[in-house]
Amino acid sequence: GAVVSQHPSRVICKSGTSVKIECRSLDFQATTMFWYRQFPKQSLMLMATSNEGSKATYEQGVEKDKFLINHASLTLSTLTVTSAHPEDSSFYICSAAAPGQNSYNEQFFGPGTRLTVL
């Protein structure tokens, strides 16, 4: 399957600082990318959907001014956690969608970024 990378894999930051996480599709062009957040022992929660060249669509309850998403190219989306606080500590996972050659559309997930805010 296609490969999606995330950088960094883990990051520790001080409260009040901003952190940027990159998501790249390495061998395909992704028209749509998704950002998820996962707290310990919980399932993935969809945060937002981003389409290349347009504004992201945020799920209910996700603050768009706090979680800034940029999808400037077909292979790169970034998530910036602004003014991070300890409660933002979580595992952030992106996925990239590629229109399928079959009758379905497949999504490929990145390895995740573990954010710890002190």
Place this chain on the structure above:
Amino acid sequence: DAKTTQPTSMDCAEGRAANLPCNHSTISGNEYVYWYRQIHSQGPQYIIHGLKNNETNEMAPLIITEDRKSSTLILPHATLRDTAVYYCIVRSGGFKTIFGAGTRLFVKA
């Protein structure tokens, strides 16, 4: 997209078959059944998907009932590396994937 119901957790002995059930009684005609798994501290991994027929690939076979209201993912010979959370998801042709709680499978030596 239709909601799914899965057991919270299951145990399986190494080398034995693990049958992971999923109920999706409200599935609509254009919705596919997808299975992913997530090993601890990693991103989800696609396993298999199907519409109305049984499917199989190099990872696992998927059995979908004739009425499409339930499915079973089969790991014929579970190994310790199959310990993970398995997610059953139904969705239409769009990309958006909403995860439920999944089934935590523990494969024991």
